[in-house]
Amino acid sequence: MKVIATYNIKGGVGKTATAVNLAWLAAREGAPTLVWDLDPQGAASYYYRIKPKIKGGGKRLVQGKRDLDGFIRGTDYELLDLLPADFSYRNMDLYLEQTKKPIHQLHKLLRPFRSEYYYVFLDCPPSISLVSENIFDAADVVLVPTIPTTLSLRTYQQIKKFFKLQELDTVKVMPFFSMVDRRKQLHRSIVDTPPDYMENLLTTPIPYDSNVERMGTHRTPVADFAPNSRSARSYEGLWEDIKQQLSRLK
Numbered sequence: 250m251k252v253i254a255t256y257n258i259k260g261g262v263g264k265t266a267t268a269v270n271l272a273w274l275a276a277r278e279g280a281p282t283l284v285w286d287l288d289p290q291g292a293a294s295y296y297y298r299i300k301p302k303i304k305g306g307g308k309r310l311v312q313g314k315r316d317l318d319g320f321i322r323g324t325d326y327e328l329l330d331l332l333p334a335d336f337s338y339r340n341m342d343l344y345l346e347q348t349k350k351p352i353h354q355l356h357k358l359l360r361p362f363r364s365e366y367y368y369v370f371l372d373c374p375p376s377i378s379l380v381s382e383n384i385f386d387a388a389d390v391v392l393v394p395t396i397p398t399t400l401s402l403r404t405y406q407q408i409k410k411f412f413k414l415q416e417l418d419t420v421k422v423m424p425f426f427s428m429v430d431r432r433k434q435l436h437r438s439i440v441d442t443p444p445d446y447m448e449n450l451l452t453t454p455i456p457y458d459s460n461v462e463r464m465g466t467h468r469t470p471v472a473d474f475a476p477n478s479r480s481a482r483s484y485e486g487l488w489e490d491i492k493q494q495l496s497r498l499k
């Protein structure tokens with residue numbers, strides 16, 4: 250089982266779009282895949298047409314007092330399952346704090362799925378908190394969608410700094426360029442000549458493409474309704490990059 254998180258301190262950078270599209274690709278290739286929607290806003294759940302609700306709230310689930318299995322839902326796609334979000338996840342930091350090993354709780358919760366799923370995607374909320382620390386601990390790969398602008402690069406550096414501060418291994422941090430608009434000079438210049446500090450930069454950028462926005466109306470991954478679009482093809486390229494990195498990490 251490989252755990253892949255889509256993470257950024259910032260919101261609106263393409264975390265959810267990436268998790269939803271990559272997980273779909275993984276399942277289509279025949280790998281049993283789970284997406285855990287950790288964002289109380291529940292966007293990943295919405296895209297997969299599943300109500301973002303955990304019966305009885307998320308507290309006992311997060312604290313390991315309830316079996317996660319019972320909350321997993323099948324999506325419309327073969328081999329692709331979802332653990333839905335819940336609005337109570339906004340308090341996840343508090344729930345985690347009350348556990349024995351607050352930083353390792355998510356890792357512990359995922360352990361029973363080792364034989365069941367080949368990939369687990371964690372769609373993360375935009376924050377830097379105990380939840381994020383759990384995600385960094387549990388994930389084999391932390392994908393960081395980065396819009397090629399000065400401020401987004403700064404955010405990426407803050408994430409790396411946090412990793413170092415917590416003595417976490419930065420090899421799992423893998424940025425990639427997201428929502429790239431080549432009509433913009435700044436985007437072009439950053440994507441064509443990425444700064445040296447962007448270690449483990451994945452090679453395929455995801456272009457800005459209105460088809461990704463249309464996922465909200467279709468409520469399906471982009472490859473499902475626009476398989477030949479630039480974004481669908483780019484997600485495929487990005488997925489190949491990630492699998493290559495995963496084999497290198499072994």
Ligand SMILES: Nc1ncnc2c1ncn2[C@@H]1O[C@H](COP(=O)(O)OP(=O)(O)O)[C@@H](O)[C@H]1O
Pocket residue numbers: 257259260261262263264265266267292427428429455456457458459460461462463464465480
């Ligand atoms: N490559 C893209 N091109 C165009 N729009 C995008 C792209 N990626 C994401 N979006 C849109 O931007 C918004 C934020 O994306 P989302 O994946 O929800 O970000 P996050 O999870 O980081 O908050 C959504 O409306 C989404 O449809």
Ligand SMILES: [Mg+2]
Pocket residue numbers: 264265266288292372373
């Ligand atoms: Mg999101």
